[in-house]
Amino acid sequence: MNRIVVVSMAAGLALTTACTQQTAQQLNTANANSQVYIGALTCNVTGSTGYVFGSSRDLSCIYLTKEGASQAYDGKIRRFGLDLGTTKPGHVVWKVYQLGGLVGDQTSANPRVIVGNYGGEQASVSAGATAGGNWLYGGSNNQIVLQATQLQSLGDAGYNLAYGIAEISLSLKN
Template sequence: MKTFVKAGFAAALAASALAFAAAPAAAQTRVQVGVLTCQMAPNVSFIIGSVREMSCTLRPSVKGAPKGTYTGTVRRFGLDLGVTGQGTLVWTVLAPTTRIGAKDLRGTYAGVSANAALGVGLGANALVGGSNNTIALQPLSVEGQTGFNVALGVAELTLR
């Protein structure tokens, strides 16, 4: 059990370091346009990966801008083993302009992902994609979930 927690913590730290290394490049060309909050469905994952459904809401930073609602699917490839309950994933949304529409986040995002849960868990995800690959979901997201899980690998998020 201790080994599991150490491995998950190390995985989350590795993904965080990678995410922070990418942050300066994203910050130079993108501005914060809002916060995307996703409610994730419970999940059972196997060694080669997992698929998880979610529903998301974009709260724009710009006053008067429309809220956006999305459904999404996260696919993880790599080490992903365990059982988790419902979870919440919160991203800061970065774009090349503050003028984005309610559905501009639609598309596919890809990057690295790491998380660990033993009762309560945390995660880090670094994803870029969306509208012509111009949208970035904050290089470091906040993820909360319950269950028993460890994951480290590549993640793909599709927002519809």
């Protein structure tokens, strides 16, 4: 029960800051001197219907490194856990970090470094607009972290409550 209260409070805070969503370019500029930040992943997300235990949504993404190189990706996000309601297509921007920079390894400027599978915890609330967040780990050598910075609807977002595990798979767009 405490987790639902925390999720609701976080979602409310995110909804109040929805008008300050940063673009990939703005995130890259703001994090230009970071030793672990390597870029921003911007995705269009299809709508879905949650059936109590989970849902699946398709992703169409562009990854922009902080050096300015870009790569298109296709993907899928699957949620497991509490997932009730229906959401419409939306837009999400993830900050991308490479943990190798924490232990002295060079971080990658290659826009293909984020190919792979990710997993982690997620929470979101939709009631006309959508707010939520997640931290997902995986990718190249399990050293990549995706952190959702903002989830914004493209119009009426629908009505949904989701909390649990998220998995994302990303592959190069053909």
